[in-house]
Amino acid sequence: MADTLSERSQNILEAIVEDYIASAEPVGSRAISRKHNFNLSPASVRNVMADLEEMGLLCSPHTSSGRIPTGKGFQYYIDTLLSVRTLNRNEKQNLRNSYRFQNMRMEDIMQEVGRVLSGLSQYTGLVMAPKFISTVFRQIEFIRLSQGRLLMIYVSETGLVQNKVIEADPSLTVRDLEQISSYLNSELNGLSIQEVRTKLKQELQEDRVCYDRLKKQALKLSCAALQDEIEDQIYVSGASLMLGQPEFSTPEQMKRLISAFESKKLLIELLDRGQSAQGVQIFIGSDSSQVDLEGCSLITSNFSNQKGAVGTLGVIGPVRMNYSQVVPIVDFTAQLVSRVLDREIAQD
Amino acid sequence: MADTLSERSQNILEAIVEDYIASAEPVGSRAISRKHNFNLSPASVRNVMADLEEMGLLCSPHTSSGRIPTGKGFQYYIDTLLSVRTLNRNEKQNLRNSYRFQNMRMEDIMQEVGRVLSGLSQYTGLVMAPKFISTVFRQIEFIRLSQGRLLMIYVSETGLVQNKVIEADPSLTVRDLEQISSYLNSELNGLSIQEVRTKLKQELQEDRVCYDRLKKQALKLSCAALQDEIEDQIYVSGASLMLGQPEFSTPEQMKRLISAFESKKLLIELLDRGQSAQGVQIFIGSDSSQVDLEGCSLITSNFSNQKGAVGTLGVIGPVRMNYSQVVPIVDFTAQLVSRVLDREIAQD
DNA sequence: TATTAGCACTCACCACTGTTGAGTGCTAAC
DNA sequence: GTTAGCACTCAACAGTGGTGAGTGCTAATA
Numbered sequence: 071m072a073d074t075l076s077e078r079s080q081n082i083l084e085a086i087v088e089d090y091i092a093s094a095e096p097v098g099s100r101a102i103s104r105k106h107n108f109n110l111s112p113a114s115v116r117n118v119m120a121d122l123e124e125m126g127l128l129c130s131p132h133t134s135s136g137r138i139p140t141g142k143g144f145q146y147y148i149d150t151l152l153s154v155r156t157l158n159r160n161e162k163q164n165l166r167n168s169y170r171f172q173n174m175r176m177e178d179i180m181q182e183v184g185r186v187l188s189g190l191s192q193y194t195g196l197v198m199a200p201k202f203i204s205t206v207f208r209q210i211e212f213i214r215l216s217q218g219r220l221l222m223i224y225v226s227e228t229g230l231v232q233n234k235v236i237e238a239d240p241s242l243t244v245r246d247l248e249q250i251s252s253y254l255n256s257e258l259n260g261l262s263i264q265e266v267r268t269k270l271k272q273e274l275q276e277d278r279v280c281y282d283r284l285k286k287q288a289l290k291l292s293c294a295a296l297q298d299e300i301e302d303q304i305y306v307s308g309a310s311l312m313l314g315q316p317e318f319s320t321p322e323q324m325k326r327l328i329s330a331f332e333s334k335k336l337l338i339e340l341l342d343r344g345q346s347a348q349g350v351q352i353f354i355g356s357d358s359s360q361v362d363l364e365g366c367s368l369i370t371s372n373f374s375n376q377k378g379a380v381g382t383l384g385v386i387g388p389v390r391m392n393y394s395q396v397v398p399i400v401d402f403t404a405q406l407v408s409r410v411l412d413r414e415i416a417q418d
Numbered sequence: 419m420a421d422t423l424s425e426r427s428q429n430i431l432e433a434i435v436e437d438y439i440a441s442a443e444p445v446g447s448r449a450i451s452r453k454h455n456f457n458l459s460p461a462s463v464r465n466v467m468a469d470l471e472e473m474g475l476l477c478s479p480h481t482s483s484g485r486i487p488t489g490k491g492f493q494y495y496i497d498t499l500l501s502v503r504t505l506n507r508n509e510k511q512n513l514r515n516s517y518r519f520q521n522m523r524m525e526d527i528m529q530e531v532g533r534v535l536s537g538l539s540q541y542t543g544l545v546m547a548p549k550f551i552s553t554v555f556r557q558i559e560f561i562r563l564s565q566g567r568l569l570m571i572y573v574s575e576t577g578l579v580q581n582k583v584i585e586a587d588p589s590l591t592v593r594d595l596e597q598i599s600s601y602l603n604s605e606l607n608g609l610s611i612q613e614v615r616t617k618l619k620q621e622l623q624e625d626r627v628c629y630d631r632l633k634k635q636a637l638k639l640s641c642a643a644l645q646d647e648i649e650d651q652i653y654v655s656g657a658s659l660m661l662g663q664p665e666f667s668t669p670e671q672m673k674r675l676i677s678a679f680e681s682k683k684l685l686i687e688l689l690d691r692g693q694s695a696q697g698v699q700i701f702i703g704s705d706s707s708q709v710d711l712e713g714c715s716l717i718t719s720n721f722s723n724q725k726g727a728v729g730t731l732g733v734i735g736p737v738r739m740n741y742s743q744v745v746p747i748v749d750f751t752a753q754l755v756s757r758v759l760d761r762e763i764a765q766d
Numbered sequence: 767t768a769t770t771a772g773c774a775c776t777c778a779c780c781a782c783t784g785t786t787g788a789g790t791g792c793t794a795a796c
Numbered sequence: 797g798t799t800a801g802c803a804c805t806c807a808a809c810a811g812t813g814g815t816g817a818g819t820g821c822t823a824a825t826a
Contacts, residue, residue, distance in 0.1 A: 110799095216761055446818055481775090
C-alpha cells in the first residue's frame, strides 16, 4: 500500500521527516514549500499532507499545528526513502582513530565502544558482550573459597572472563583441583560452549559407573560451572545525553527513561531481537511494545569473531534520530569490533 | 559558637529540620507552634527563627515564606541534635533477610548490596569494592591471547577477580606460563599487594643478573601485572529514585545529577574520602565543593575483612535525607558485608 | 522582662484574560 | 491541477487580580 505513494508525496514526506529530525518541532506547509524548492505553494503541500495524514504516516498534535511523522511514517522513511551513505576512506580512518583498543580487556573494549558510540552520535550507546553460550572454551580454573565452595573462572577464546561460585565436594584438595582443571582444559579446548555441553552430557551417561574419582569430579564440576546460563553483560553509555533531547524534556519522561535504562532487562530483551539478523537493524519505539521505551529508536548491529561468538552494539535515541548519520557509524563500528576480537585470538 | 544555642533554640531548630525532612517545604512559625507542643505562640517562634537565621542556620527562599535549614543548619542538626537509633533485634534480622548472599561472586555481592540499600532507603545506593591495593594475594594465572599479549587473572583472598592485558615476551610457551604462575602462587600467597610489591622490588634488585630465565620472566610478568593500580569498581543502584525527590524535580537538576552519577569519577572521589575513617560518616552536599552533586548528602561506612581489605558502601540522597532512618541501615549493612567477606575466605 | 495579639506587608501561586502568530481547511478563481 | 484568499483554531505568552501562608514590627499583657 505504502509503495503506491506518488513521487511528490514521497518527496514531501521525506522533507517533513528530515525537517522534523532537525528541529523536533511540527513542520508546517509554508516551511516545506519555501525551504525545499518543489515549486509548490503551501496550499498544494497542504493537500498532500492531508493525504499522508489519512494514510497514517503523519499526524498533527492539535488542529492548527504543523505535522509530525508517526511511527509508521518513520518506518516508511527508513524502509524506502533513507539512503545510507557509506563512509569514505577519511571518515573510516577518523572513526578508527576514535577507538583505543590497545591492551584492553574484553570488558574495557565493550565500555570503550559504548562510550565512543555515544560520543559520536550524541545519543546513548549500548553494547552487549557475546553471550556465554556463544563463546568458545579456552580455559577454566577452580579456586577454593570456603569449605565446599569454589570460584570458577572461565576464559573464552576472545579473552572474555566470566566467573561464578559453585558448590563442590569439600574433600577436594588444591592438588585435585589443579588436575581437574588441567584435564578439562585439554579436553574442552576449542569447543563451543554448546559443544562442551553436549560432550559433558555424553560423558556423564557413558561413565555412569565411573571408577576414576577425579574424572567423575571433573565432569560434575564442569557441569555445575558451564551448564547454567551466565547473565548477559550490557554496557550503557551516555544516558544523560538522552535527557537533552526535547522529546524527553519533562521530568516524567526523564524518570521513565532512566528507570528503563537502569533495569537493563528491557535493553537486553531489545538487543536480543537483533541477534539473529545480519547487518544493521532499526527498531522503532512505538512498535517495540515497551511502554517504558516509548519514543525511542534503536539502531543495532552484531559483531562476531571468526568462531562465531556474537555480541550486539548499537545506539538508542529518540525516534527522531539522525538515521543517515548514525547507521553508518554503527555499521562500521561493528565491523571494527569484529576485527579486533579476531586479533585477540592466540595464534598458537 | 553553635553550641551556645539555648535549649529552646535547639528544640525549634530540630523541629524545623525534621518538618523540612518530612515535607521538603519551607516551615512556618505557625506549624512549629502547633504541631510541636512547645507552648509558644507563632510570634515567639518567629523571634527564635530570626536569631537562627542570623546565625546562618536557617534561610528563607523569599521574604514571606517559611524557613529552610541551610547546609550549616543540617550540619548542626547532625552533629548535636541527631540521635541515631540502633536497630533492635527484629530489625536486624529483617535487614539480614533482605540480603541474599548465597553463592555469590564478589561482584554480585556488591551489586546486591547497592540494590538493597537503595530499596530500603529509597535513595541511591553506592558500593565501592575493595581497592586492588588493599587486597590479599591468592592466585594468579596467565593466558596467552595473541602474539606477545597475555591475559592476567588475579584472584584475591575474598574472591575478587581482576584481570588485565599485559605485553610479554612472545617466546613464552604455555608450559612456561604454567610454571611461572605456579611459582608466583606459592611465593606470593597470603601477602598483601603492598607486600607483594615490596617483595618484587627487592627480588628484582637482588637478581639483577639472574640466570634462571623463568624466574626472571616471572618477576617481569608479575611486575607488569601487579605494579599498576587497577581501576576502582563502583556500583550505583536506584539512580532513578533520586529523580523522584522534589529537590531534583526540574529537568536541569535531573540532567546534572544523572551526569554526575554517570561519570563515576566524582563518586569515587567522594567515597574515597571516607576510606580512612571508621564508622558511619556523613558528607553534606554544600561542603563537598562538587558543583554537580550540590544538594546531595552522602552517608557511608567502610566494610573490611579480617585481613583488612577495605571497601565503602553508602547511600546518596538529598541533603534533606532521613538521617535517623538511613544511618543505622548503612551501619549495620557494613558490618554484615564485613562478616560475609570473612566467610568467603577459605579455611585451609 | 519575656511573651503574645494584632496588623500591615510581602510574595508565590493560581485562575482568568486578551493578544499574537503559526498553521490549517475550504472555496473560488486561475 | 494549482493557488490565492479567508475564516478559523489553538498553543504560547504576558498581564491581572485574588488568595493565603508567612513575615516583621509594635504595643499590650502576664
